[in-house]
Amino acid sequence: MAAAMPLALVVLLLLGPGGPALAEPPRDSLREELVITPLPSGDVAATFQFRTRWDSELQRKGGLSVLLKADRLFHTSYHSQAVHIRPVCRNTRCTSISWELRQTLSVVFDAFITGQGKKDWSLFRMFSRTLTEPCPLASESRVYVDITNYSQDNETLEVNPPPTTTYQDVILGTRRTYAVYDLLDRAMINNSRNLNLQLKWKKPPENEAPLVPFLHAQRYVSGYGLQKGELSTLLYNTHPYRAFPVLLLDSVPWYLRLYVHTLTITSKGKENKPSYIHYQPAQDRLQPHLLEMLIQLPANSVTKVSIQFERALLKWTEYTPDPNHGFYVSPSVLSALVPSMVAAKPVDWEESPLFNTLFPVSDGSSYFVRLYTEPLLVNLPTPDFSMPYNVICLTCTVVAVCYGSFYNLLTRTFHIEEPSTGGLAKRLANLIRRARGVPPL
Amino acid sequence: MRPGARVPGTGSAGGRGFPGLAGASRGLSCPSWRREKAPGPPRPAMGLLSDPVRRRALARLVLRLNAPLCVLSYVAGIAWFLALAFPPLTQRTYMSENAMGSTMVEEQFVGGDRARSFARDFAAHRRKSGALPVAWLERTMRSVGLEVYTQSFSRKLPFPDETHERYMVSGTNVYGILRAPRAASTESLVFTVPCGSDSTNSQAVGLLLALAAHFRGQIYWAKDIIFLVTEHDLLGTEAWLEAYHDVNVTGMQSSPLQGRAGAIQAAVALELSSDVVTSLDVAVEGLNGQLPNLDLLNLFQTFCQKGGLLCTLQGKLQPQDWTSLDGPLQGLQTLLLMVLQQASGRPHGPHGLFLRYRVEALTLRGINSFRQYKYDLVAVGKALEGMFRKLNHLLERLHQSFFLYLLPALSRFVSIGLYMPATGFLLLVLGLKALELWMQLHEAGVGLDAGGRPGPSAPLPPAQGVGLASLVAPLLVSQAMGLALYVLPVLGQHVATQHFPVGEAEAVVLTLLAIYVAGLALPHNTHRVVSTQTPDRGWMALKLVALIYLALQLGCIALTNFSLGFLLAATMVPAATLTEPHGPRPLYAALLVLTSPAATLLGSLFLWRELQEAPLSIAEGWQLFLAALAQGVLEHYTYGALLFPLLALGLYPCWLLFWNVLFWK
DSSP, rough: OOGGGOOOOOOOBBBBBSSSSSSSSSOOEEEEEEEEEEEETTTEEEEEEEOOOOOOHHHHHHGGGGGGOOOOOOEEEEEEEEEEEEEEESSSSSEEEEEEEEEEEEEEEHHHHTTTSOOOEEEHHOOOOOOOOTTTTTEEEEEEEHHHHHOOOTTTTTEEEEOOOEEEEETTEEEEEEEEEEEEEHHHTTTTTOOOEEESSOOOOOOOOOOOSSSEEEEEEOOSSSEEEEEEEEEEEEOOSEEEEEEEEEEEEEEEEEEEEEEEEEEEEEEEEEEEEEEEEBBBBOOOOOOOOOOEETTEEEEEEEEEEOOOOTTTTTSOGGGGOEEEEEEEEEEEEEOOSSOOOOOOOOOGGHHHHHOOOSBBBEEEEEEOOOOOOEEOOOOOHHHHHHHHHHHHHHEEEEEEEHHHHHHOOOOOOOOOOOHHHHHHHHHHHHHHOOOOO | OOTTTTTHHGGGGGGGGHHHHHHHHHHHHHHGGGHHHSSSSOOOOOOOOOOOHHHHHHHHHHTTHHHHHHHHHHHHHHHHHHTSTTTTTTOOOOOOOOHHOOOOOOOOOOOHHHHHHHHHHHHHHHHHHSSSOOOHHHHHHHHHHHHEEEEEEEEEEEEEEETTTEEEEEEEEEEEEOOOOOOOOOOEEEEEEEOSSSTTTTHHHHHHHHHHHHTTSSOOOSSEEEEEEEEEEHHHHHHHHHHHHOOOOOOOOOOSSSOOHHHEEEEEEEEEEESSBEEEEOOOGGGOOOOHHHHHHHHHHHHHHHTTTTTTTTBBOOOOSSSHHHHHHHHHHHHHHHHHHHHHHOSSTHHHHGGGGTTTEEEEEEOSSSSSSSBBBHHHHHHHHHHHHHOOOSSSSSOSSSSEEEEETEEEEEEEHHHHHHHHHHHHHHHHHHHHHHHHHHHHHHHHHHHHHHHHOOOOOSSTEEEHHHHHHHHHHHHHHHHHHHHHHHHHHHHHHHHOOOOOHHHHHHHHHHHHHHTTOOOOHHHHHHSOOHHHHHHHHEEEEEHHHHHHHHHHHHHHHHHHHHHHHHHHHHHHHOOOOOSSSHHHHHHHHSHHHHHHHHHHHHHHHTTTTTOHHHHHHHHHHHHHHHHHHHHHHHHHHHHIIIIIIEEEEEHHHHHHHHHHO
């Protein structure tokens, strides 16, 4: 389920100009941000944005980085760290630039492990920490909590403390509502000396089918045995009425010999002809197969792309040290402009929360998505490197000996030879015999 | 006959060549080229030129000592097999896989009460709905934190299955995937519980759910774990496996799977029918006699020992004392049971179907008998938890240990190198007999040749030609019988039910038997039409072909499924060797019938029950035999078991050839 991975805890650290783009900022500004999103699966997602130097000294001073406690962060289902550096214009004419450093950390907390089977969460339960004070260097320090369901129906969940302001935005084609907690707002922390955000489900959503994104994909190897197989990719378009094209890029190692004539693409039981195919065949030990296709996905459909392959027999020094583990086939890459349900308005990136940059919007009607399917593990025919080697050596020896003698017998020519004059000894003997007058041998 | 007698006569053909050599090359039955060369000066003689005197002596030895050699070889084969359970041939098992061997894990499963309450709820819902409570299972699996999917399947069996009382089968499999944290779902393990039509096995479902809940709370998983509950026993498992690997082997109709978890590395199936067990029985024999890697069994045995569980193999307790005679004798019983089970080629549990996809798997069965010490679900759960944690450590697929072995006990095994000679000796009998026949035929040919057309004129090729032509008819007829045996029973069941007062299943079995018996009554005189040779050569040639055919088949079978190969060889070889149209023919006929494949099946059933200490009466045995026939055919169609086509298309026609030989007039 490639597309099901939502962003979780994203820490963005920005060193560079902040504030309005027009006005030249007096000094480099620092913004930090945490976005927490409950996921359909019950896990918890959150986004942090920092404008502090990301080191231990600052962590002691407070701010969101207090929450970054390693033993909790690595106790999670998923985490990902990234650093982005880019030049930013300081004024409209771009006469001077400053550099923006952005650091993100995304973490998905497993609700079942952190929440003992419940879907409720709190900052303390996730990080074993609470927020006590804002970062003294930060010009902006905010926590966003996705309460999209909350605003629709007050009965289902409860956020504590209740939010003072909310923020609405269109994320991945749907409208989301966030409760905003500004740590620079003195009242937020002074009330209780610390801020422990909590979310409780009043009516636990039972049997609720998890929301699926419009585009998601699945990939697997089918077939059995070590000779042939099939790579299948399932592309799901769950959009109720819009079809959209997807660019599918597959890079398959050379030791899976693809049969391109077996490439079939079917949607809703009918053949789907790709509008563009680029295929670059593999060269043994030099380059992998490259297959790129532009496929139109009909609305509300599953498209199956399958291609058969044959497993090559490697040279025996080419096997990895763990050949029976299998060989990895890298994920296929899907790129698409997915139509939105809600039109997004163009945003001013400097004004809006930092997490907006994670979801770039080209125009209002669609948003760009790049998906990576799961990597595959394919078993190749693998010799047992220990015992049969001996057996093969032995057998070959036996066969060689048998074959040699048989071949010898079959091809040897036999002559009837006149008795020769004999060897040196015989000649000597005959000489002696002649000298003695006895008939020779 | 008299190997040396014709030498001077044939020797004259060689001109100035060596007389002995000429005889030898004539013996190679390719003398046609000699015609041109004969009058010329001494030319280099080509061909296999061995010392004719020694060769002749060897031939004489083989001919003269044939019967004793055959008997000796057969006895050696049987004795070797019986000796397999004794210590020099059995070895202690040992863990080969590095990743599973060195460290123990600490089992923390305590959810016995939870498992029991899950089991009670499941049984209650099941009784209420009368089928697998899919919705309840989905809800429960989701509540313990799994990613849940269902798969519906349907299958119309070729004819009604009277043992399991099913014909048109449709059901739903439910499975939940525990996603390993921080992993990309490339590998997985499977824990499966089959649910039949009755409400047994609900305790296993309860334990599965409790284990799932426990596993979900741990963070050490490196492989996804699939918890699979299948409906209709193995049919559900087969449907799920086919859908998971996106193949259609048996014509099952099923919905495609929504969720997958990469390559399955190992699977464990569990069958429990009570809250407490006195022992755990382990089944390893899979479809077509495939076996899982021995390391998986070693793993199970390790945790049996660690948890102090009483573990059995083939329902037999493990002998402790291997130094005296008792241990090996008990081991021999277990070994025989395993051979019978493996030879049947049917999957003895859901694990058997996984093996086709190269997923190492075994089935654990909780047995509740009248012993004093009982274990509750916690003990079983701990053993399973330990196994899964160790399997989770695997870096590669299980491949280090043996795939081909026999088990006289859980802690003892016989490797392929040690058991193969048993079959080798048995097949040697066929080879010796074939060699004798070939030599006799050859000598007969030479005799005719020398008697009828003496001198250097072109002799006919001795044994081939006419001999082969007379073989075509019996071969074709018996092979056609085999084809009829394979095709007609299932194809003609509707015709049979219309004309006779029988059900479809009965019709199939009875047609099967009828065709089988009809094969015996076929006209065996087809050779008369074509054959003008002396009668002896006809049957000898036919027997020679039949012997080679049988030896080839048995050799191939023994390589893939040793037990089946050995069982068939042990029964068919003596009769096949003895059969000839002279001598005490009723005796031979009785022997042949007694060792035909069907009779072997009947005998195996009696032996099997005898070894299980539940002897059969004749009537029960016959009923069981009929049921086994139906099951064999069904398993071929539903799971792809190969025993039925093998017997019908391979061994039965071959056996008919011997029957032909016996009634050669």
